[in-house]
Amino acid sequence: xxxxxxxxxxxxxxxxxxxxxxxxxxxxxxAGVSRTTLHRHYPTRQALLLAVAEHSVDRVERAYADxxxxxxxxxxxxxxxxxxxxxxxxxxxxxxxxxxxxLDDEHGLHARFDALDDLVSGLVRRGQQxxxxxxxxxxxxxxxxxxxxxxxxxxxxxxxxxAPLDAPGLLLTTLLDGIGR
Amino acid sequence: xxxxxxxxxxxxxxxxxxxxxxxxxxxxxxAGVSRTTLHRHYPTRQALLLAVAEHSVDRVERAYADxxxxxxxxxxxxxxxxxxxxxxxxxxxxxxxxxxxxLDDEHGLHARFDALDDLVSGLVRRGQQxxxxxxxxxxxxxxxxxxxxxxxxxxxxxxxxxAPLDAPGLLLTTLLDGIGR
DNA sequence: GCCAGATGGAACAGAGTTGTTTCAAACAGA
DNA sequence: TCTGTTTGAAACAACTCTGTTCCATCTGGC
Numbered sequence: 001x002x003x004x005x006x007x008x009x010x011x012x013x014x015x016x017x018x019x020x021x022x023x024x025x026x027x028x029x030x031a032g033v034s035r036t037t038l039h040r041h042y043p044t045r046q047a048l049l050l051a052v053a054e055h056s057v058d059r060v061e062r063a064y065a066d067x068x069x070x071x072x073x074x075x076x077x078x079x080x081x082x083x084x085x086x087x088x089x090x091x092x093x094x095x096x097x098x099x100x101x102x103l104d105d106e107h108g109l110h111a112r113f114d115a116l117d118d119l120v121s122g123l124v125r126r127g128q129q130x131x132x133x134x135x136x137x138x139x140x141x142x143x144x145x146x147x148x149x150x151x152x153x154x155x156x157x158x159x160x161x162x163a164p165l166d167a168p169g170l171l172l173t174t175l176l177d178g179i180g181r
Numbered sequence: 182x183x184x185x186x187x188x189x190x191x192x193x194x195x196x197x198x199x200x201x202x203x204x205x206x207x208x209x210x211x212a213g214v215s216r217t218t219l220h221r222h223y224p225t226r227q228a229l230l231l232a233v234a235e236h237s238v239d240r241v242e243r244a245y246a247d248x249x250x251x252x253x254x255x256x257x258x259x260x261x262x263x264x265x266x267x268x269x270x271x272x273x274x275x276x277x278x279x280x281x282x283x284l285d286d287e288h289g290l291h292a293r294f295d296a297l298d299d300l301v302s303g304l305v306r307r308g309q310q311x312x313x314x315x316x317x318x319x320x321x322x323x324x325x326x327x328x329x330x331x332x333x334x335x336x337x338x339x340x341x342x343x344a345p346l347d348a349p350g351l352l353l354t355t356l357l358d359g360i361g362r
Numbered sequence: 363g364c365c366a367g368a369t370g371g372a373a374c375a376g377a378g379t380t381g382t383t384t385c386a387a388a389c390a391g392a
Numbered sequence: 393t394c395t396g397t398t399t400g401a402a403a404c405a406a407c408t409c410t411g412t413t414c415c416a417t418c419t420g421g422c
Contacts, residue, residue, distance in 0.1 A: 148336075
């Protein structure tokens, strides 16, 4: 069992994020390797898609870890801002995992996302207890709103309407303060 | 030019929303017709997908029309609630159009959605001028937040976590009042 | 130089789907 | 009943992509 060919996976990921319907021939060409070699590392197309997905979730998990959600006694809003800031640039990864239909029944992927949701859920609950977040709404709903907002923000960035650097602040005020009044 | 076979399209839509990767044979079987007949109405798979998508957008447009966004001199919040209530049940349609990659470069579809966004944009701007909605955020961002929130709410419904009847109220308070405080 | 491992190129078969055609049968309206 | 239309069944060719195999080549370490 050879080591994971990290750089090959990186460039294959990039190619597949850009055009997810690409054939293996195209992916191999984009990665600068022959289809044979690509096939040696990832025996089937599904294996490649899954590897790309796992690789993407790796980065998402790292973003969560880097945000340090469980910093004790700290402002939940600051932690939230760090998380959003780290998550927004991962829009392509999130979109790939979300839209690729053949990943729908990959149980392991969903489990990893669920674990991340649980992390945020903990942060949300602490925010609720600290009086920073509304306590009259269930935590899972706030988590869902958060996830949806991140995705929506990235879509606007992708369309060129939203400047990446503006996104975290805009997201945070929209989420926390709402659009009313 | 025969009339549009509405009922066939309806059931084909239902089948494709349920399993978008289904082969034409499966779609035809689900629709209770032969593959030949299906192929007579929609010569290519892409034509069928596009018809299903257009049919879905038809329903979305009708939801917008029924919500009567341009009721003059009325509370923007009430109009917004009607729109959200009408839109949430169309989650499957929205998901199909959003996730089906072969629809990405169907220019006409995007134009129709853009037109709907413009409608909401008008409502939002009126709400901003009336002091019901925040005026310090661009209208397109509020529209984007709205769309994203609808989609997110339907995902929670689809997962069985959110009761459909609870969705509009939950959405409205989350959007308008935010999750902070 | 030698060798093990990895790579590239090429060709191949197989599967699955799609799009097409033909013909017979059912159907609906005049 | 006659007729024109619609449908179903079947078979067909074509295509694309995938997965596999074989062999020549290159590379890096010993």
